[in-house]
Amino acid sequence: MDENMTVIEQYRDAVEHLYRSRTSQSAALHEQAKAVLPGGVTRFTNFYPPYPLTMVAAKGCMLLDADGHDYLDFVGNYGSLIHGHTNPAILEAVRAQLGKGTAIAASIPEHTRFAQMLCARIPSAEMVRFCNSGLEATMYALRVARAYSGKSGFIKMQGGYHGLHDAVEFSTSAQGPDSVMQPNCPGIAPSAANEIFVVPFNDLAAVETTLQTHGSHIGTIMLEPVMGAAGMILPAPGYLQGLRALADKYQCVLIFDEIQTLRMGEGGAQALYGVTPDLTTIAKIIGGGFPVGAVCGLRKVMSLFDPSSSGVVNHGGTFSGNNISLVAGLKAMELLDGAAITRLESLSAALEQGIQNALSQLHSPCVVTRAGSMLHIHFARQAPQRAEPAAPYAAGLYRVLHVSLLNNGVFISPRGTLYVSTAMNAEHIALATRTIEAAVPAMNAFLAEQKQ
Ligand SMILES: Cc1ncc(COP(=O)(O)O)c(C=O)c1O
Numbered sequence: 360m361d362e363n364m365t366v367i368e369q370y371r372d373a374v375e376h377l378y379r380s381r382t383s384q385s386a387a388l389h390e391q392a393k394a395v396l397p398g399g400v401t402r403f404t405n406f407y408p409p410y411p412l413t414m415v416a417a418k419g420c421m422l423l424d425a426d427g428h429d430y431l432d433f434v435g436n437y438g439s440l441i442h443g444h445t446n447p448a449i450l451e452a453v454r455a456q457l458g459k460g461t462a463i464a465a466s467i468p469e470h471t472r473f474a475q476m477l478c479a480r481i482p483s484a485e486m487v488r489f490c491n492s493g494l495e496a497t498m499y500a501l502r503v504a505r506a507y508s509g510k511s512g513f514i515k516m517q518g519g520y521h522g523l524h525d526a527v528e529f530s531t532s533a534q535g536p537d538s539v540m541q542p543n544c545p546g547i548a549p550s551a552a553n554e555i556f557v558v559p560f561n562d563l564a565a566v567e568t569t570l571q572t573h574g575s576h577i578g579t580i581m582l583e584p585v586m587g588a589a590g591m592i593l594p595a596p597g598y599l600q601g602l603r604a605l606a607d608k609y610q611c612v613l614i615f616d617e618i619q620t621l622r623m624g625e626g627g628a629q630a631l632y633g634v635t636p637d638l639t640t641i642a643k644i645i646g647g648g649f650p651v652g653a654v655c656g657l658r659k660v661m662s663l664f665d666p667s668s669s670g671v672v673n674h675g676g677t678f679s680g681n682n683i684s685l686v687a688g689l690k691a692m693e694l695l696d697g698a699a700i701t702r703l704e705s706l707s708a709a710l711e712q713g714i715q716n717a718l719s720q721l722h723s724p725c726v727v728t729r730a731g732s733m734l735h736i737h738f739a740r741q742a743p744q745r746a747e748p749a750a751p752y753a754a755g756l757y758r759v760l761h762v763s764l765l766n767n768g769v770f771i772s773p774r775g776t777l778y779v780s781t782a783m784n785a786e787h788i789a790l791a792t793r794t795i796e797a798a799v800p801a802m803n804a805f806l807a808e809q810k811q
Contacts, residue, residue: 374762374801375409381766384425388413404437407761407773417444420782422770430770431787433777438587438619438733439643441703442694443782449647452690456682463682470680473689477645477655480626480692482635483615484655488664489680493618493642494522496652499674500640501526501579504612506672507660508578512553514569514611516560516582518589518746521616521640525551527581531588560586560745561594563601570609579612580605584628587619589746591728591735591776599634606637612660618642618652623731624700644695647687650678699781703732706788707779710734713792714777720799722806723756736760736775752809759805763798 379386389410392399400406412430416423420443422430435441442449474487490496505511521527528543529552542549556573558565560582570577584599586592606613615636620628622644629635638656645651654674655661663672711729714736718725724740737743738753761773769791771777777791 377766378762382426385412419443430768433771435778435780438778441644443780449687449690452686456686469685483639485658486661487655490652491650492652496640496654497521498524500614500638500654503663503672504579506663510578512576513579514556517557520588530557574609581614583616585620585730591730599632603634612637614638616640645688646684647691649684649687651684707732710788717792717796722803732779734777759802763801767794769794
């Protein structure tokens with residue numbers, strides 16, 4: 360057992376003891392789940408140590424666990440519930456659609472209505488195709504980009520996350536440079552590595568060098584305009600514009616993965632930064648709490664999905680364009696107007712400042728990055744410019760913070776990301792800030808032990 364493990368075990372005695380004593384029902388339910396669900400969960404992002412809570416209800420920005428405790432929900436199903444849970448207007452739209460059919464192998468008027476709305480809002484969207492998840496959206500986007508450019512290779516950013524399909528399951532976390540071309544887990548076809556070229560975010564020179572060297576093979580540049588899972592890393596001034604110019608110079612399809620960043624403004628990050636990609640992938644908030652994804656983009660590329668054309672690029676899916684997801688999503692996007700975004704912006708700015716103040720007594724450097732209503736806590740001196748390996752003690756520190764917050768009724772992602780929803784108000788923000796401040800002594804105790 361290494362020294363780090365010993366420190367984590369010491370911390371467990373203090374913070375996790377309380378967690379276990381508060382959540383015996385969740386513990387028992389997790390034991391039952393482990394027999395039939397690997398690790399007791401149905402997606403790995405739902406797992407965290409020592410065992411995840413089981414939730415039995417959700418309303419607005421609150422969750423209720425199996426032991427009867429309330430939690431202020433800053434995860435919002437990883438950024439997909441921008442209006443919180445059980446929003447009355449969304450529920451009403453869903454109820455109305457339930458009586459009219461949940462899934463029909465035919466078009467419904469809402470397909471067109473929703474596509475029209477997205478085209479009106481998102482600068483690159485001239486046409487839209489719906490699917491079931493963000494993973495599917497990036498998979499189809501890459502496929503149609505390859506068909507359009509005639510080249511199978513693509514550039515991806517180090518630490519960029521685009522879902523879990525083989526083509527993009529390389530370098531999705533901020534590992535060191537040696538691990539750039541390692542698949543992220545066992546089971547990924549090693550041949551996928553032949554098509555992918557990983558470069559650091561915010562580094563135009565690296566993109567140009569890669570295109571100069573491998574341009575005959577590379578037809579696509581795919582990135583999140585703000586790196587989400589890597590920690591809300593913002594693009595440097597001129598970076599996105601520079602990528603647009605390089606994509607044009609080397610005849611590449613530029614894909615913005617706006618699966619997280621769409622919530623930054625009515626037209627997503629591309630409208631805010633004034634850079635129009637060829638294709639955009641979206642998901643999460645456009646489902647109003649139901650499974651969804653979509654590829655949108657310029658007509659000249661999207662037309663390749665037209666089944667009446669020769670050489671069509673296949674896009675299907677039994678549940679693509681699902682009636683419930685689309686009516687819920689359409690209502691959610693109607694509710695996300697300029698006023699809602701302004702309100703989210705002010706709540707989120709207050710939270711950013713509040714967390715920064717709350718962590719000012721932490722015996723470790725700490726910085727909060729923010730992209731609209733998405734925030735990330737970094738245990739680093741400066742806001743990162745690209746995905747960087749975390750400090751060696753960061754994993755333990757996140758764990759102390761996470762479990763301490765759960766003990767006090769605040770639910771954030773274990774990796775330190777928070778999403779603000781329109782269901783929140785200033786009191787929720789103040790409560791979260793106070794709770795984070797209250798976690799600092801336990802975090803400092805962890806740091807002190809770590810240094811011994
Ligand atoms: C930027 C980005 N792309 C793709 C995905 C994959 O989306 P999904 O989980 O809906 O498959 C995510 C999910 O978090 C994401 O953040």
